[in-house]
Amino acid sequence: MSLRLSIALLTLLALSSCASLYTPRTPLPIAEVVKLSKSGAPPDEIVQRIRDSGTTYALRGSDFAKLKAQGVPDPVLDYLQQSLVSDLDFLTRYWALGENLGGCSFCYPQPVDVDKLESGYGVVAASPPGRYQPGKPPGAPDWLPSSLSARTAGRITVPDVAKMVKDGVPEAQIIERIRNSRLDGGISNGRLLTIHTQPIAALTGSELARLHDAGVSDAVLDALQSQFLTQFIEAQRMRYQNWGKGPMR
Secondary structure, eight states: OOHHHHHHHHHHHHHHHHHHHHSOOOOOOHHHHHHHHHTTOOHHHHHHHHHHHTOOBOOOHHHHHHHHHTTOOHHHHHHHHHHHHHHHHHHHHHHHTTOOOTTOGGGSOBOEETTTTEESBTTBOOOOTTOOBTTBOTTSOTTSOSSOOSOOOOEEOHHHHHHHHHTTOOHHHHHHHHHTSEESSSEEOTTTTSTTSOOEESSOHHHHHHHHHTTOOHHHHHHHHHHHHHHHHHHHHHHHHTTTSSOOO
């Protein structure tokens, strides 16, 4: 496929996505997701309600365990994580290519306070939607750092984190290791660099919840989610900035 045709197709996809994003809608409150879960609604029905509302939630790592404790089933937790990754991929593409969604509050991942079961701009304290944030795309959660740590302690995996917890490594030391390492296995999909292929989050919502059950603290889960998403954004930014500059591998 020629570069010109690729760009044309991508432009059409972007316009289609943009039209969908800008269709006025009311984000589904996170409390409604919990209510549906407690009512015994099937996971696919809950996921469809979230999808139909076009809502994505900016969930920290510890939020998944809290939602599971409220009865939210694993397939829904996984969908919530995947939708956040997909939205951040889209926002990073816009950011890297000089586009912007402006102040469209329903176009971005919604800020969440799971402890209070509150969500949404104007409900949960957050930077105004679409505001420029150095080092990360507009609409990215406030709690994400602007860049990866310049320090490097090698690479780390989720099982490594679980083992450190089991071995009694102090929480602060685990968090420091996470923040200064590169996380392996966060994205599954050997063709991630193929423009039309959706990146799949291998660090799932249900896995984060299970880690909590295995004794991983909220602070460590938050650090893990933050590192995962920050690393993902940085990788996607570099890929989108290199469109048309050579083969993607």
